[in-house]
Amino acid sequence: MKLLILVLQVALVGSLTVSSGFLGDNITLASGAPPSWNLTSIEWSIFSNNTWIATYRGKRKNTERVDRYKGRLSLNIISGDLTIRNLTPEDAMEYTVDLINTQRENKGGKTKLIVKQRLPKPTIETFPCESVKGGGFQLFLLCSSTDKSVDLSWSKTTNATVFNSLNADVASTAVKVFLSTKQNHVKFTCTSSKNSETASSDVTPSCDDNEPEPTPQHHSTHRKNYIAITFFVGLLVGVLVMTVLYFQKGETNNILAG
Incomplete structure (x- = not known):
């Protein structure tokens, strides 16, 4: 008996489909209802306890059942499709739909929704x-x-x-x-x-017309200036060293003479 009930549930739910959308975008989950069906009941739910998020029963539609989805759901009562607007990371889960038509025929399906982040611009x-x-x-x-x-x-x-x-x-x-x-x-x-x-x-790269262009003459001038500055600094350091040594020598001679 339990096996029979399980088989019937599998037959009603049908196969699992996968849909993907980007953060902030809208996505429509297809119910899988045959085009010839005249739907009298549509139930979209989430979680294992079948929490309804959008329903259509007795010609009354309700898409404001769960706070996190309020203002973001649209239910097509002709096709049974569910549209989710402004996707968030929390929307990534499995959605279950159960359908009944005017002939009292049942049909169900599951959709796994994947929410992706758009590729960043380089x-x-x-x-x-x-x-x-x-x-x-x-x-x-x-x-x-x-x-x-x-x-x-x-x-x-x-x-x-x-x-x-x-x-x-x-x-x-x-x-x-x-x-x-x-x-x-x-x-x-x-x-x-x-x-x-x-x-x-x-x-669109371009060179700045106001930027001075380096020329061989400029390079030569800069090189000469660099050499002159280096020579002057070296000469100054040499003079300072010789002066210090001279005074140190004089102080040593005075100590020995005393």
């Missing part, structure tokens, strides 16, 4: 421009993600810029950019991918 860091011998400029871009298990890739809007990319570590990737002129603005996109989800960030 962060792009731009490093200062450097002039290149023969003309043009180069700079580095670094793309990183807080999610350590994503794949990062680069793309650009035009082939006017030549670049090579390399992976700095498992959660970041760098790209070397060459710009023929300071006005050569090219948009670069870094995309992070995980399973079937993607997220991307854009940047």
Whole structure:
């Protein structure tokens, strides 16, 4: 007798389906009712004690049964589908639906809801421009993600810029950019991918026209100044050392003479 009741319960509940949604989004759980059915009773419940969260009986609909779901549920009395708005982590659980049509036929089902967090957008860091011998400029871009298990890739809007990319570590990737002129603005996109989800960030690097360009003459002047300062400091230190030694020697001679 117990075995027969168990078999009937399994037949009524049916197979378990799986649905997934993102935090803050809406999701609709399908009841599985045949399109030809004219539903007279719909009961959506949670937990093992069948806590009702949305019901339709005697042509009366109630979606305000449980505080945590108040204002977030919509029940379609034609299809029996249940919509949950503004998903939260606590919504991730199994939902049970029980249906009855005008012919007194019963049907049930279970849906396991998985609530996921959206993939965070990657962060792009731009490093200062450097002039290149023969003309043009180069700079580095670094793309990183807080999610350590994503794949990062680069793309650009035009082939006017030549670049090579390399992976700095498992959660970041760098790209070397060459710009023929300071006005050569090219948009670069870094995309992070995980399973079937993607997220991307854009940047349009350029060199600042107000930034003085380093030239061989500037480098030569800086080098000469550095050498002169180094020589002067060394000379000053040498004079101070010789002066200290001279006075120490004089004091020693006075002591011996006394």
